[in-house]
Amino acid sequence: MSVWLEALSWLSMLAGSLVLLVTGLGVLTLPEYYSRLHATSITDTLGAALVLFGLAVQAGWSLATAKLVMVMLFLMITGPAASHALVKTAALHDLSLPPRRRQEDGDAGAD
Amino acid sequence: MTLDPGLYNYWIVILLMMTGLYTVISRGNLVKKVIGLNVFQVSVIMFYVSMGKVEGGMAPILVEEAEAVYSNPLPSVLMLTAIVVGVATTAVALALAVRIHEAYGTLEEDEILEKEYGAAGPGAADGPVDDHEPG
């Protein structure tokens, strides 16, 4: 494998790892549901794509790469769809609005 | 008795097993009991699969290399079927829970016993009182 491909793989995996860490951090520290959702939905898809791309570069042109591409495609369809469903269901099932909005009405947040 | 860190897997398995057992005997909710049984089941599966692992081995799907080391295929076979049978039996347990809920309106062991025998609990009356309303 050429140095350039190696470097590309490295870079992609490192970036992916960083993004995944951001996901965890966001879910853990952000104040309420909708912002946590925002933190995971984007980073999950991006992080997964980056890591899988790094792996695909490692694998070269093989059946494994084809399968990795399948996984990537699958995650790219299902990730956003699941996020959409998550936010929509929460809204339909009356999950309270973000605390900041409620504070404007003079009501302190539950958390 | 020596505590070899190489037995870590088995300790966790025992912890899981005891957690499942504790759930089954201390919780009154029937679905919670089924969940406890599931935890117990996973611990048993984990136990078998841990035993099947060979250091430096690979999955028992043969490759061309002559001196490849493989992990033990037998626990895999046994546990593979056990998982599917496990979900089928879980389904039976859950179906029973659904019917019990339809008959008694609750899944709590205490409340079911109370409806069946009255507030004094089993043993106080001579037999089940037949005055409960289904649903």
Added chain:
Amino acid sequence: MLALIDVVLLAFLAVTAVAIVRLRDLFAAVMVTGIFSLLSAGLFTVMDAVDVAFTEASVGAGISTILMLATLAVTQDVEKKRWRRRFSPLALGVVVVTGAALVYGTSDMPRYGDPDAPIHHYLAPHFLEHTPDEINEHIPNVVTAVLASYRGYDTFGETTVIFTAAVMVLMLLGGAATIDRRRPGGGRMGANVVLRASAKPLVPLILLFALYVQFHGDFGPGGGFQAGVIFAAGLVLYALVYGPDRAQAIFTGRRLEALVALGVLIYGGAGVAGIVLGGEFLDYDLLAADPQDGQHRGIFLVELGVGITVAAVMTTLFLLFTGRGQPAPWEDRVGESEGTP
């Protein structure tokens, strides 16, 4: 590195199990059970049991969770505080004593991964060495060979157990519900256009993938059990997004029941064929002129039978659990609101 993953995932697993016991919100407990399954499936991969991981991923994280959620939806989903104390010292005592005894017992066990452990010196070397010459040289997956041929009788028993479980659930839930209530899972997300648009192309892909897993089981991880569950998962996804009634347009209750039995019959038939051809029950050598071809044919038939039964059973179970109750008022609108944002 793999050892580190093993240690960390096992620690996660232990924490998750404790969390499951402590959660009184059953809905949350079931969801954490989903994590529990994912973790254990990851561990099975670390421990080289890819076929088990395959099954656990599809059964534990998929079907089992869905069945529990469906049960909670028709019953109650919060565990009540017990009248007696929640904390039970007697139970804890029993558990601690048993656990201590078991930990003491492990001190005599071979350590994890020990190649000299007794378990690796009995039947396993035979299976690993002789699968190419006794079964078929084109079946590298020893797990499939052992499952369908060496231990075919055992697997037949397991398939029958699944069949029996399906019959029992049919007897318990097959009739009409005795109380009036809404059908679970008829939530308002059914008409959601994004879900429909993303599920529509996925369902055929999932079914195709299930067939791949079914027929690729000789070469890689997979086989009838896994394929059956994945096939059922595809139908479940369709039923979740489009409603159970539309899913039942093709797979009606009666047809599914017939399929449940058909799979077991195919398996048993492959066994009886051995007797008819002058051999023993489940003796595949005689199914073709060449014993190796016969083995291949036998394993194919048996896996097919298992796949059909498992797929039909899982779909039936799902439909039985979710079919309990009346359609929700908004479910009637599902058909017409299709295509509206």
Added chain:
Amino acid sequence: MTYFTVATLAILVSMAMLLVRAFKGETVYDRILAVNSFGTKTVLLIALMCFMTGRPDFIDLALVYALMNFISTIAVLRFTRYHDMLDDDDLRARRLSAPIAPAIEEELT
């Protein structure tokens, strides 16, 4: 130190943080979110492990995980009920409080 190690460590740390969120919850949706994201992490971990053990043809496994994760998330969302009959104030408060936002109500009907 290879990139496998780096990525694996990142995933494990991220998983730990998601676990904390899944246990703490606050709302039931936070848990669903954590479980869903946890599933994605598992898919990546399995893919990495396949490469680490030198059997990249086991990626099928990662595909099954991705699939089941999606289906169970959809199932969880479909089976979430509106809890109007909770007899437990503490749980009710954790689940939901405010009335339906008017804009969403409009969109619904």
